[in-house]
Amino acid sequence: MSTTLLRMRGIVKTFPGVRALDGVDLEVRTGEVHCLLGQNGAGKSTLIKVLSGAQRPDEGTLVWDGETVSPRDPAAAMRLGIATIYQELDLVEGLSVAENIFLGHEPATAGFSRRTEMLRSARRLLERLGHGEIDPAVEVGELPSATKQLVSMARALSLDARLIVMDEPSAVLAHDEISGLFRVIEELTRQGIAVVYISHRLEEIREIGDRITVLKDGRSVSENLPAARTSTEQVVSLMTGREMESAFPERTPGSAPEQRGDLLRVTGLCRTGEFEDISFTVGKGEIVGIAGLVGSGRSEILQTVYGARKPRTGHVELAGRRISPGSVRAAVRAGMGLAPEERKSQALIPYESIAHNVSLAALSRYTRLGWVNRPAERAAAEEVTGSLRLQPPDTAQPVRVLSGGNQQKAVVARWLLADCGLLLLDEPTRGVDVGAKAEIYALVRELADSGVGVVLVSSEIPEVLGLSDRVLVLREGRIVRESPAEEIDEAEVLDLFIEGSAA
Numbered sequence: 089m090s091t092t093l094l095r096m097r098g099i100v101k102t103f104p105g106v107r108a109l110d111g112v113d114l115e116v117r118t119g120e121v122h123c124l125l126g127q128n129g130a131g132k133s134t135l136i137k138v139l140s141g142a143q144r145p146d147e148g149t150l151v152w153d154g155e156t157v158s159p160r161d162p163a164a165a166m167r168l169g170i171a172t173i174y175q176e177l178d179l180v181e182g183l184s185v186a187e188n189i190f191l192g193h194e195p196a197t198a199g200f201s202r203r204t205e206m207l208r209s210a211r212r213l214l215e216r217l218g219h220g221e222i223d224p225a226v227e228v229g230e231l232p233s234a235t236k237q238l239v240s241m242a243r244a245l246s247l248d249a250r251l252i253v254m255d256e257p258s259a260v261l262a263h264d265e266i267s268g269l270f271r272v273i274e275e276l277t278r279q280g281i282a283v284v285y286i287s288h289r290l291e292e293i294r295e296i297g298d299r300i301t302v303l304k305d306g307r308s309v310s311e312n313l314p315a316a317r318t319s320t321e322q323v324v325s326l327m328t329g330r331e332m333e334s335a336f337p338e339r340t341p342g343s344a345p346e347q348r349g350d351l352l353r354v355t356g357l358c359r360t361g362e363f364e365d366i367s368f369t370v371g372k373g374e375i376v377g378i379a380g381l382v383g384s385g386r387s388e389i390l391q392t393v394y395g396a397r398k399p400r401t402g403h404v405e406l407a408g409r410r411i412s413p414g415s416v417r418a419a420v421r422a423g424m425g426l427a428p429e430e431r432k433s434q435a436l437i438p439y440e441s442i443a444h445n446v447s448l449a450a451l452s453r454y455t456r457l458g459w460v461n462r463p464a465e466r467a468a469a470e471e472v473t474g475s476l477r478l479q480p481p482d483t484a485q486p487v488r489v490l491s492g493g494n495q496q497k498a499v500v501a502r503w504l505l506a507d508c509g510l511l512l513l514d515e516p517t518r519g520v521d522v523g524a525k526a527e528i529y530a531l532v533r534e535l536a537d538s539g540v541g542v543v544l545v546s547s548e549i550p551e552v553l554g555l556s557d558r559v560l561v562l563r564e565g566r567i568v569r570e571s572p573a574e575e576i577d578e579a580e581v582l583d584l585f586i587e588g589s590a591a
């Protein structure tokens with residue numbers, strides 16, 4: 089029988105100028121998957137930082153297994169049995185799986201036998217997760233994200249965790265890896281371990297969740313809803329305070345792409361070991377989606393079109409002119425923009441204002457004789473961040489105070505403002521809440537309607553199918569199908585990922 093393991097009551101946390109948590113309650117039982125939902129900036133990460141000891145609350149109580157506690161740091165929380173698996177996993181790349189699992193708390197034997205014992209114990213923990221096939225001697229740096237996640241979970245088990253917090257664990261996983269993650273979660277909960285699960289993908293919640301707590305503006309607006317009996321519409325209206333709207337804008341009936349003329353023409357693009365013989369076109373005003381698993385070459389293709397990687401053979405033409413291969417400068421001059429997948433490292437300047445980060449790619453528009461017209465820059469940034477409901481709305485704030493999803497919105501906002509003829513979007517809605525996703529889709533469609541060509545890469549197949557006019561399905565570096573979006577469905581795309589039968 090499950091019992092209450094954790095009870096948080098009236099948790100308050102303020103940062104200068106922001107009340108991130110304004111009296112949150114959360115109750116978690118042993119062996120349950122408790123889903124924490126809320127829009128970007130609602131306070132989810134702050135709440136789990138309080139729970140994991142990374143931040144001290146200003147007010148409120150935390151009762152763990154019947155006792156009032158206040159973990160001063162993550163190590164103290166860990167000693168209680170609370171572990172957190174962050175999206176940017178905190179593993180040491182140069183060490184082995186076993187060394188990472190036992191980092192800081194090695195088995196107490198010495199020398200050779202210590203190493204053997206460590207490998208054996210690591211294997212036992214991986215087996216507990218249903219993944220005895222992972223070699224504990226292998227270096228962590230060589231492993232895919234899904235396996236790294238398992239190493240973090242094995243580490244949590246090695247520390248006798250009784251509650252594991254998972255912060256958007258599916259965001260870095262491919263479609264088939266997500267079912268693997270769910271099997272691991274079932275295994276954990278069967279052993280009585282509780283899981284707090286954060287995700288913006290509401291369809292996952294019904295599949296894996298037991299109960300739901302919804303946060304809105306730093307408060308828990310609804311607690312302990314049964315996941316199986318709560319509709320997506322209910323959850324969305326609790327999160328947003330609005331009724332759920334249709335996520336995807338109508339496709340614009342207009343001239344067929346072949347009548348509009350090609351804006352982008354990619355011919356016979358190859359990069360050894362990444363992709364082969366990639367040819368496709370994008371018309372003015374057209375959205376072309378690329379569906380492919382992680383590792384299928386989808387991001388590499390975008391980067392090669394953008395000149396950040398040099399093709400072995402093949403070429404790229406924009407508006408009838410060949411772009412010098414492997415030159416980002418040439419691509420940008422010709423009017424291309426790329427919103428990259430790895431935005432933390434590639435895209436934002438943390439200490440600069442939101443306005444400046446957003447207007448960066450369009451700066452020449454606000455600059456005269458070397459002077460930047462700050463009010464104009466800020467007004468333009470505010471218009472686009474306002475329509476994406478970016479929090480906080482004050483664009484003079486530095487980007488580093490934004491929640492993860494709001495940082496994502498800032499990157500997308502930048503490219504929506506940038507005046508490109510061709511926009512390449514790599515996972516534009518990762519970590520973005522449902523409401524803001526719909527806003528991003530609407531703005532991308534508006535841009536297309538104004539004549540911009542768009543190439544969209546996303547792991548979310550419904551997003552590729554819902555937003556694009558035309559879809560390319562990619563498997564192991566080759567295009568295995570090209571189709572108007574309305575003539576292909578999710579099941580067919582998944583079949584193509586596996587079979588790769590060309591049509």
Ligand SMILES: Nc1ncnc2c1ncn2[C@@H]1O[C@H](COP(=O)(O)OP(=O)(O)OP(=O)(O)O)[C@@H](O)[C@H]1O
Pocket residue numbers: 103104106107108126127128129130131132133134135479480489490491492493494519
């Ligand atoms: N260190 C900080 N300094 C100032 N403000 C902060 C800080 N950390 C978070 N905030 C603010 O607190 C609020 C809650 O942020 P939090 O990261 O908890 O949201 P979240 O629900 O996890 O969002 P997301 O879904 O985007 O990850 C946001 O308005 C954010 O800007």
